[in-house]
Amino acid sequence: MKKILVTISLLVISLTLVGCGLTIPTQSTEQPKIERVVFLEEKDNKQEYLIYFSDGTTQTIYISNQTTSQSNDITVEALYNTAVEHGFSGSILEFIDAYMDITLTTDTTKAIQKALKSSLSIRAVFRRVETTNPIFGFPKENIVEYGSAGSGIIYQLDKASGTAYIITNHHVVYDSKSNTTNHISDEIYVSLYGLEQEENLIRATYIGGSEIYDIAVLKVTNSEILKNSMALKVEYVNSDTLQVGDIAIAIGNPENNGISATQGIISLESEYIEMANSANTDVITYRVLRVDTAINSGNSGGGLFDSEGRVMGIVNAKMVDEAIDSIGYAIPSNIVFNVADNIIYHCDNKTNEKVKKAFLGITMRVTDTGVSYNELTEQIEIKETIEIQSINTGSLASSYFEVRDQFLSITLNDITYPLDRLYQVSDVLLKVRSNDTVSFKVLRDREIITINVTFLESNFNTID
Numbered sequence: 001m002k003k004i005l006v007t008i009s010l011l012v013i014s015l016t017l018v019g020c021g022l023t024i025p026t027q028s029t030e031q032p033k034i035e036r037v038v039f040l041e042e043k044d045n046k047q048e049y050l051i052y053f054s055d056g057t058t059q060t061i062y063i064s065n066q067t068t069s070q071s072n073d074i075t076v077e078a079l080y081n082t083a084v085e086h087g088f089s090g091s092i093l094e095f096i097d098a099y100m101d102i103t104l105t106t107d108t109t110k111a112i113q114k115a116l117k118s119s120l121s122i123r124a125v126f127r128r129v130e131t132t133n134p135i136f137g138f139p140k141e142n143i144v145e146y147g148s149a150g151s152g153i154i155y156q157l158d159k160a161s162g163t164a165y166i167i168t169n170h171h172v173v174y175d176s177k178s179n180t181t182n183h184i185s186d187e188i189y190v191s192l193y194g195l196e197q198e199e200n201l202i203r204a205t206y207i208g209g210s211e212i213y214d215i216a217v218l219k220v221t222n223s224e225i226l227k228n229s230m231a232l233k234v235e236y237v238n239s240d241t242l243q244v245g246d247i248a249i250a251i252g253n254p255e256n257n258g259i260s261a262t263q264g265i266i267s268l269e270s271e272y273i274e275m276a277n278s279a280n281t282d283v284i285t286y287r288v289l290r291v292d293t294a295i296n297s298g299n300s301g302g303g304l305f306d307s308e309g310r311v312m313g314i315v316n317a318k319m320v321d322e323a324i325d326s327i328g329y330a331i332p333s334n335i336v337f338n339v340a341d342n343i344i345y346h347c348d349n350k351t352n353e354k355v356k357k358a359f360l361g362i363t364m365r366v367t368d369t370g371v372s373y374n375e376l377t378e379q380i381e382i383k384e385t386i387e388i389q390s391i392n393t394g395s396l397a398s399s400y401f402e403v404r405d406q407f408l409s410i411t412l413n414d415i416t417y418p419l420d421r422l423y424q425v426s427d428v429l430l431k432v433r434s435n436d437t438v439s440f441k442v443l444r445d446r447e448i449i450t451i452n453v454t455f456l457e458s459n460f461n462t463i464d
Contacts, residue, residue, distance in 0.1 A: 032057065033098075034079070112249060112261050114309030116193045118234040120152040121253035122168055122218075122301060123201070124185035126178045143179070148172055149256035151302030152190060152218065153311060155340055157233040162223035164231070166190060167340050168301030169316050170209040170216040176279035182353060183278075184209075188218060192229055193259045200225055208347030210355045210463050211277060212284060214316050214331060215339040216301075219348070234303065236311040239289070239332035240424065242269045243379050248291040250315050250328070252302025264293030264326065266312075270423065273329060275317060287423055288329040289313050295328030304330040311336070338430035345433065355463040358432035358455045361395020362388050364407070366422050383420045396459050400451050406443040412436065434460065 032055035040048040040060070051059045061082070080092045088095060130144050150172030156165040173185050180186050189201040202223050209216030220226060246266045253259055268290035274283050291304065295318040304313040313330030339355060346356045368385040387406040391397050410417045410428045413436070417428050432438060432455050440451045 037079075108247060108249060108263060108307050111247075111305060111307050111309035112251070112263075114232070115234075115249065115251050115303060115305040116259065116261070117230050117232040118154045118311075119193055119251045119259050119303060120154065120166060120190045121196055121256070121259050121298075122150045122152045122166075122172055122204075123189045123191075123256070124148040124150070124173045124175075125187035125189075126175045126180075126185050128175075128177045128179050148175065148185070149253055149298045150300045151252035151259070151298065151315070153234050153301075153303040153314070154231055155217070155233060155337070156344075157226070157231060159227055159229075159231070162221065162225075162227040164220045164223070164226055164233075165207070165340070165344060166204060166218040166220065167314060167336060168216050168218060169314065170211050170214045171278055171316075172301045173206060173209070173216050173218070174211065174278055184216075184353075190218065190220065191259075192225065192231055195225065195229070196258050202226065206353070208343040208353040208355070210339060210343070212463050213335060213339045213355065214284075214286060215314070215336060215343070217340050217343045217347070234311045235309070236333045236337060237306060239269075239312060239334045240421070242266055242289065242312055242332075244269055246312070247307040248289075248293045248312065248330075249305040249307075249309075250291070250293045250295055250299055250302060250330075251305060252299035252315060254296035254298040256298050262294035264291050264328075266290070267292050267327070270332070270421070273317065286316070286329075286331065287335065288316070289332055291328045291330060292326040293328055294326070299328075334427050335430075338427055342430050355430075356460045357463050358429045358436075358438075359395075359459055359461045360397040360401075360429070360453075361392035362397045362401060363390045364422060364425060365389040367406075381420075384422055386419060386422045386425070396453065396455070400440075400453055401442070402444060404444075408441040408443060408448065411439040411441070 032053035034051055034053060036052040038050045040050055049061050080095045083095055125147050127143050127145050130142050132140050150168055152166045152168035154164050155167045173188055174183055176183055184206045188204045190204050191201055202220055202225055204218040204220050207217040207219050244266055248266050249261055249263045251261045266289055271290055272285055272287055274285050277284050295315055299315045302315050303311045304315055306312050311333050313332045314336045315330045317329040319327035342355050347353050364386050366384045367387055370383045372381050374381050388401055388403050391401060391403060407419045409419055412431055419425060434457045437452055437454045442449060442451060
């Protein structure tokens with residue numbers, strides 16, 4: 001059970017109740033409810049609390065504190081255990097419903113404080129050539145300097161050496177008009193929370209990235225600021241487990257005014273949006289989470305965190321329209337970290353700067369979608385039936401698969417990934433490396449078969 005805080009400040013600490021004489025009758029919704037619990041004093045290792053009930057009455061209870069916690073707050077669990085000792089026979093949820101006039105909330109302060117240690121503001125400096133044509137004389141070329149502000153997260157960290165890998169959006173460090181060969185900024189700076197002054201800027205280098213996924217990886221080496229900082233690498237969740245209504249905290253650098261946090265919920269756990277590419281010459285389709293968390297310019301590349309301070313995704317866009325409020329987007333964590341790992345593997349200390357993805361040569365489709373409620377997890381689950389629609393002639397898949405093969409799971413490096421959604425196939429293929437053998441479990445003509453496929457270097461596509 002998740003620990004939750006309530007509005008009467010019942011903080012979660014481990015306490016043992018002893019003979020406190022709390023009078024709670026047998027279960028009845030007619031009984032007065034607990035409205036407030038106030039700490040009075042501590043004597044002989046016992047803490048004295050005064051309970052206020054909804055009918056105006058009060059009662060004193062005593063708690064024996066057997067922890068090193070300095071908190072004087074009391075837990076819902078402690079009150080429930082006392083109620084059970086005095087004859088209450090229901091569950092803790094029934095106890096809360098019957099006797100506690102409170103609103104359950106989730107305390108996200110600790111999550112935000114944790115996430116701030118892994119969050120960065122990013123500044124990218126660009127230069128472009130502009131030509132002026134004076135009335136008299138020859139055309140003149142000038143170098144114009146301009147910048148981009150965004151955010152990032154610390155993915156990997158070695159404090160001893162002051163080394164870190166940082167994830168951000170590709171569009172934060174890319175500009176199609178930049179005079180660099182790859183149009184990536186050659187002057188990138190990152191800042192830790194609270195250390196955003198000019199003297200604390202940390203120089204970072206571009207390792208690689210993908211405009212198609214809007215992910216880039218930066219690297220910091222031998223930074224004294226990192227060595228002596230409170231920085232932490234991020235923790236992250238499996239984005240396939242996210243649900244509508246989950247807390248969504250965005251931490252970033254809006255308007256380049258420093259790292260700050262906003263909070264909302266996940267509005268949709270997976271959808272596709274289309275956006276123009278950086279050069280405005282093509283349209284790119286992204287799979288994203290939709291949130292109602294406040295997102296502003298400069299949040300790009302920053303983390304979207306859950307109520308425990310773990311990354312659910314990377315913020316990359318928002319809807320801007322006079323008739324629309326609070327629609328923002330983030331790239332799901334499974335895509336983010338699969339792409340980041342791919343970049344580090346294929347690009348770090350190499351001339352290559354692109355993602356390389358295993359290519360089967362198939363087109364897949366969804367033939368059925370089922371929606372159900374899981375009583376055990378208390379979550380709504382969406383499951384798709386996915387099958388091969390077509391196979392490219394001469395492709396790797398043509399030697400192994402047949403049209404209408406239904407994909408059930410993929411096993412890679414002894415880890416099996418069940419396939420319940422179409423996008424999961426693409427996500428897993430980002431994990432494949434040259435010479436990996438991948439096991440596909442498929443349903444063919446009502447028979448489940450396992451197909452082992454080895455990917456050679458020639459079976460990978462470079463992704464821009």
